[in-house]
Amino acid sequence: MAGEYLTFRLGQEEYGIDILKVQEIRGYEQPTRIAHAPHFLKGVVNLRGTIVPIVDMRLKFNCSQAEYNSFTVVIILHLRARIVGIVVDSVSDVLQLQSDQIRPAPEVETSVDANCIVGLGALSERMLILLDIERLMSGVDMGLVAA
Structure with a gap:
C-alpha cells in the first residue's frame, strides 16, 4: 500500500489514488451526453481518437x-485495457506515503463501497481517503470495465 x-478534492474531502493508474490530467470540457447512461456518467469525450x-x-x-469552474479537472485513468475520465473539484498534489502513514479504513456506512x-493516509493535519480506483470503476453499476 x-x-x-x-490527491484530489471532492467538496471538503481529500482522496488519493495510485499515481500509476493516472494517464493525464486535463481541464474540464463538456462531454457528449449518452442516452440512458447512469446519472453520474456525464458522457464521452474524444481523446486523440479514443472515446x-x-x-x-x-x-x-x-x-x-458542485459547480464546474476553472479548478474542475478530469483525471484520465488507465485501468486494465480501458481509459476512463473522472471529474473532480481539483487536484492537490502527488504524495509519497509510507506504510506507517496508512491506517485501515473504519467500518462505517459511506457513499463509497467499503x-x-x-485505507486512510495520515499526514500531519491532513487525512486522505485512499481509493482502489480500479475496483471502484469496475463496479457493476458502472458498466465500464468488463471483469
Whole structure:
C-alpha cells in the first residue's frame, strides 16, 4: 500500500489514488451526453481518437452538485485495457506515503463501497481517503470495465 498517490478534492474531502493508474490530467470540457447512461456518467469525450467515458465523482459519491469552474479537472485513468475520465473539484498534489502513514479504513456506512477504500493516509493535519480506483470503476453499476 505504500507508494505515490495523486490527491484530489471532492467538496471538503481529500482522496488519493495510485499515481500509476493516472494517464493525464486535463481541464474540464463538456462531454457528449449518452442516452440512458447512469446519472453520474456525464458522457464521452474524444481523446486523440479514443472515446473516453467521463464519470462525475461528485455524483457517483452522492455529493451535493458542485459547480464546474476553472479548478474542475478530469483525471484520465488507465485501468486494465480501458481509459476512463473522472471529474473532480481539483487536484492537490502527488504524495509519497509510507506504510506507517496508512491506517485501515473504519467500518462505517459511506457513499463509497467499503471494498474500494484501501485505507486512510495520515499526514500531519491532513487525512486522505485512499481509493482502489480500479475496483471502484469496475463496479457493476458502472458498466465500464468488463471483469
